[in-house]
Structure formats: C-alpha cells, structure tokens
Amino acid sequence: MTTPTQTNSIAVTAINRASMDQQLWDAVNTLKAESLAGSRCGILVTRNSPDNFTVELSSSVPFGMIYEQQSW
Numbered sequence: 001m002t003t004p005t006q007t008n009s010i011a012v013t014a015i016n017r018a019s020m021d022q023q024l025w026d027a028v029n030t031l032k033a034e035s036l037a038g039s040r041c042g043i044l045v046t047r048n049s050p051d052n053f054t055v056e057l058s059s060s061v062p063f064g065m066i067y068e069q070q071s072w
Contacts, residue, residue, distance in 0.1 A: 008034065041057040044061050047072065
C-alpha cells in the first residue's frame, strides 16, 4: 500500500517483494516528476522496517540522484 504523507513524501508498505519493487518504483517516479517541476531536490528512500519505507524529496540529496538508507 502506498500512502502520500505530504507533497514531498510517500509512505510505502509492502506485502511481498514484487509489490515492494513496484510501489517503490511508482513512488520514486511520482517524486521525480515533482522534483523536475520545481523543487530540484534528490530522492531519499529510507527503509524503516522490513516492509515499511519512506520515499521523499530531500535537499541533502543532489538533484538527479537517489540515495538509500536504513533506519532500523
């Protein structure tokens, strides 16, 4: 399940590997469009638990880049 938490952040909860990959891909593409439209930030994907992720625009990530991190 993908849930927008604010305009520059999307929460992703995966039930299996295939859905995880697809939801993360969709979230990154959504935020990529927002970044190109004006914010000019990079994208940060944070794994909060084995099946929960946050995908967000981040000014600490260079424009055009996607960084990953784990917080658990």
